[in-house]
Amino acid sequence: MSHRIKDHPPRVFFRCGNPFKNLFPKTNNARISPNLLSLLNSFETNLMLSIRELIPKGDGKAILTVSWMKEAMASLCETHKSIRTLVTDLELHVSDLEENFIYIYSSISSKLLELCNSFTSELDRLNHGSLLLKFTLSKLETSSCSEEIYLLHLESWRQHMASKNPRFENWGAILSSLVESLKQHHHSLPKKKLSGKGKVLLRALYGVQVKTLYITSVFAAVFSRSSNNLLYLTIPNMEEVPWTQAFMELQNMVNPEIKNAFLSDRFTVIKDLEAVELGVKKLHKAVQEGSDTNVLVEVLKKSVIKLSERFDLVSKETGCLLKTVISARDALVERLWTKYEEELGVKLPMMISVKRLVCE
Template identity: 80%
Template sequence: MSRIKDHPPRLFFRCGNPLKVLVPKNNNAGISQNLLSLLNNFETNLTVLIKDLIPKDDGNAILTVSWMKEAMTSLCKTHKSIKKLVTEVELPVSDLEENFIYIYSGISLKLLELCNSFTSELDRLNYGNLLLKFAFNKLETRSCSEETFLLHLESWRKHMASKNPRIEICGAILSSLVESLQHHHHSLSKKKLSGKGRVLQRALYGVNVKTLYISSVFAAVFSGTSNSLLCLTIPKEMEDVPWAQALMDLQNMVNPEIKNAFLSDRFTVIKDLEEVESGVKKLHIAVQEGSVTNVVVEILNKSVMELSDRFDLVSKETGCLLKTVIFARDAMGERLWTKSEEDLVVTLPMIISVKRDLFVNSKSVLFHVQ
């Protein structure tokens, strides 16, 4: 992975945070107790999920594959929560409130692109593990010369140092996501939302902020550069949200760890993978010196097997997030189609119904990893 000298993380909304318009100072006015209860439960759950990602030790758990798995699981739970909230709020789709349904649709589309990119990189990393397993098998069965075996190890190193085009575009996707939020929420700031609309918007704000941050961490770790890493700030009028401090604590723990890792002369910032690389280096020297033992090979092989399993778990959780987002898009999309049927006082023709099904389900095909 590429090395960098000093790329400070990009600030979230450098020219001010447009999302601050979501909640007015008197943000509880006109909102029923039932709606407030739903919102409080959602934000409390969001707070707990963010806190759970903050390592209890000195940060050694950060930048491990296990932590990445937990982060993706946490995102998946959050998007399941927003889908549940949409159902519980029973939001009547007015012409005004269609706007933020489209906002979530646009945001989630970009998130699906990111999920696809992350899954692609996990597959690429796991292919590197297959290269090592193949090399170990050759060594154990003595079916190749030492020179050939060393070429296998070098092939692994070159593969791991190569670039993934899908990861290279993650920074642009995150930037466009920030711009989309800025554009849509600026237009909504001039309109008056119902109590239900305001509750859903505030919840979506939390979902979007958490999604942006964790996605930027994954993009930075996979790309080997902090150019994609976001440093999010919460506007003063939103500092009372229960998850704000947890988010700042998480960033204060994770961002310095990532920056320090990039400034060091490491093969990769993923600690599990760094340990495997260190073992490969020792094995390379042992082969050259003719001092290879079964113990050395077995220990490294075990590390590679465990790393493959962990990558598989992260990939599984990423797939879970992708499906959850698709289902949430389905739920919101269905509300728009249902409203259209009610407005027309007719059932949509079969051809339009088919288009509807394609609209809400096509992303599962579009973002299937090749």
């Protein structure tokens, strides 16, 4: 690792200490049934395995590929689905949690949805660049344009790909607010003791939030081409949590690779896209020199089609995460609504679904 990389201090997750470290004090474990501990151990073991699967084998060159990004987003979607399954297995009622938790989760998830929408916007922008390039290549195949027009189209693609999505400006603030939201979660924890089920869910959610925050920061850094959005999350006093080591290994593998890519001042840190850009450079030179472009066009066309298909897969998994988070938000709100109806002894007006609002 270069000296310049070491100059970047890690962005600490909880500067005030880990708010979850006392969820399971040794003197209080007896209050949690073996069945609940079994559910938690199973959840955290699966979380560890899902994180370990994202650690690239070998020298880490697979990290900055669209395929790895697709796997990371798919893994994140499955992890969020697993929380829904855990809630079902716990047979959790709203009474097991404070209302503040639901409100805080709603705030955190709304920021995650905003990030996902931004990622989708950027993927659409990148795919629009693929369409521009496909159009240029079709013109080259039919030889219906002059050399100047070809070069203009190629330069237009490069300018489009080098431009920045205006939604990038908020990403750093959103990531920081997610960290702050988790701190507020700690300060808002109820003074009275949580039930065993509540403790299990909170600890499981901690792991989900750590994984979510880190992976979204990787996406934000890659898409914005700025290491300022890349987080390094510390997990103090959590040696007993099975996924900690895998998570630290993932960070220690991914972060240096991304930062080194930024230091190289490349056109893009996404390796698939960099390969396409190299093909465009060769084609640009061939057009200028009046050389035969048939082979270059054919190779570049295949690369562009493959890249577009892979971006579509990332978009699909991002959409999966969006739907899963929205579904979880709806479920929590419905549980809270049911609690109000039971306490008041009346039937309250049907709430407008968050999902319905998003779809409309």
